């Protein structure tokens with residue numbers, strides 16, 4: 001069965017943080033204002049929920065469901081796409097989250113490879129991903145490639161992958177090897193998206209043909225990175241490079257400024 005909501009994923013996607021109260025509980029009340037902030041202040045209208053930035057591996061399945069539900073509910077009519085990362089160490093938990101993402105009408109799911117007992121080969125990983133995708137066959141499926149943690153060759157993995165995962169729609173590529181990225185892009189099909197995940201080298205990835213980017217910094221410097229992308233698209237490489245270099249050298253300042261902003265939203269809502 002082909003994915004129902006088949007809209008190519010491009011541009012900037014913010015990998016969202018998970019708001020937590022001082023008591024250690026997830027703070028769902030912040031998500032509505034968080035969405036408004038991303039849209040209005042950062043010009044970002046796509047999110048990647050429960051990923052690395054969202055510290056999903058440290059959350060329970062129930063907490064992840066509640067977060068995904070709230071993001072999907074509050075994003076309706078405001079965000080273009082909500083992608084829910086469902087990867088866990090357990091296949092059954094991953095399938096449960098994938099099925100849940102379909103029930104709450106997420107726009108897609110992403111799955112990282114298990115990282116403690118790592119898959120021994122691309123074939124083993126492909127089978128794992130296939131079993132996850134079969135729990136949500138109508139949702140666009142993205143493989144979350146982070147080889148430093150999971151250790152599988154992505155080029156080998158995606159060879160013929162649509163034969164076993166018809167809903168396969170691309171890769172979130174978190175790795176600084178631009179040669180590997182270029183090979184994935186040149187193999188990728190026109191309806192796939194290859195989204196880059198090392199924010200500090202986005203310009204290099206765009207030059208290699210990346211269709212967009214998923215990252216933590218787009219929560220607080222998305223407006224600047226949108227300018228970088230526009231400059232790249234209009235061929236103004238000097239401007240694109242200036243912004244990229246600035247973003248590499250100034251992250252701490254931005255983080256501090258915006259953490260203050262998030263803290264302010266959180267405290268005003270508790």
Ligand SMILES: CC(=O)N[C@@H]([C@@H](O)[C@H](O)[C@H](O)CO)[C@@H](O)CC(=O)C(=O)O
Nearest residue numbers: 015051052053174197198199214215216
């Ligand atoms: C390892 C890691 O967390 N990488 C980030 C980057 O956005 C990263 O925070 C950024 O490049 C700053 O170093 C993203 O690729 C992760 C991500 O998109 C996610 O939260 O799933």
